[in-house]
Amino acid sequence: MAAAVKIEDLHKSFKVGFIPKTKKILRGISMTIEEGEIFGYLGPNGAGKTTTLKCILGLIFPEKGNIEIFGYPYLSLRAKERVGYLPENPYFYDYLTASEFLHFYSQLSLIKKKEKEEKIHRFLRLVGLEESANLQLRKFSRGMLQRIGLAQALIHDPSLVFLDEPLGGLDPLGRKEIRDIIVRLKEEGKTVFLCSHILQDIEMICDRVAIIVKGEIINQGQLQDLISEKIHFTEIILSGVESKELEGVGESVSALGGKILLKVIEEEKIETVLRIVQSRNGRIHSLIPRTETLEDLFVGMVKQG
């Protein structure tokens, strides 16, 4: 079975400035995205995430490298038929209504006439815009544009969906809804390529990630392999004990309501803390072991890179 996307040694540079100077944006990107996974593509601003996406979608042409989508050359119509794309900060034809807009995009994807109306209704319902079907896009909020953009990316039932910052500009509820849609896409067997700055979301839904810094992929793999399971420290919130008594076992910070937040680095000292609390008839409110997060990994790598 061919990979959903296979990229080999991708290079791209642009000419910038009045006296044109070559600026290298991508320096030999290689990665494989397997069918049916949610793949997170992370990187700081200007790292080359959107440039990679535009290369895959044929919006810009790489100087060197090879891209295949489901085994087909990336510029072929057979490859494009299986791809859906939601760009970052999408701008659409604002004179069209939501329904006209999806109608136009379904025509470009050669959706059969019989299926068209049903699909338009289904996808408007999916992104929660059923009631705005006859509203012009110029009257849409940013979050609504993001949703209608997602609907146009999905209208032709693609097997592979590229989403560039799909959660940007959405309120917490909207973010959850879009996250749920992405997870549902995976359940339907679709492959999702997700570029995002919101690391919590990536961590929550992605199977694998790649981190790009200055045009190079500095790490990629399954999330559990990248993030160490090792406990870095334990956070204990307790009360009924004087903070003086906890000196030497961890860093204590006074919290609201007479509670103490204690950061214990050495695991064996947790038992000492529990003993102290028990002897003073105090109370443990919470005890949370902190492992490495994707954010820790990302910040560390970007700093190194």
Place this chain on the structure above:
Amino acid sequence: MKIRAIAFNTFKEAIRDRILYLLLFFAAACIIFSRLLALLTVGDRVKIIMDVGLASLSLFGAMMAILMGTGLVYKEIDKKTIYTLLSKPIHRYQFLLGKYFGLILTLFIMLFFMSFIFLTLVFLHTFRIEWELLIAIFYIFVEVCLLTAVAMLFSCFSTPILSSIFSLSFYLIGHLSWGLENSIDKMKPGIAKTLTQILYAFIPDLENFNFKTEVVHHLPIPSEIFLFSVLYGIFYSLFLLFLAILVFRKRDFI
């Protein structure tokens, strides 16, 4: 099918553009103004109305083609709507042809309205429909199609302001190049004549589409000139569209 979808969307976009209505208003005003001009002129009033009316149709048709054609592709790139469009299973040439035909459809309808006003005005004076005027209007339309292709070509790699200047220059050169043809006849054989002939072969001759005088003054037009002008318009437009496709095919959308 895909070209048609893009063409109809372009048409929808164009008819919601205020510039179009502004130009249509001025064109109608100019045609009606010809009636006033005829009152102030000594001579055949109908001929003055026909002359000014056809000139207005030609000028405003060209302005519409240039002003709207130059923004045609640029707007899609500037507003980034092209990203989602080209990620769909379409070829870049289909996008370009869709935009072109969409604007041609818009211009056809605009010319139709302007012509209707013009022919009605003439009818009120002569009490008969001057079918011959349709010949001149048809060639104005052919010229407008060619100018749209020019504007679109420039719009593929330049900003609307620069593209408008280039297209306007093309329009002016095209209408003055007949002077070069006259010079060639008067020149002695030699390098200068050959070079002028080569130059004349490359620059457009938009006077090929000007049948206004012949129509207004009921002068005979040889049939081979009719055919030549249509073929000239078609092939020149195709050549320009081909160049636009070549430029657009390898363009990066940053």
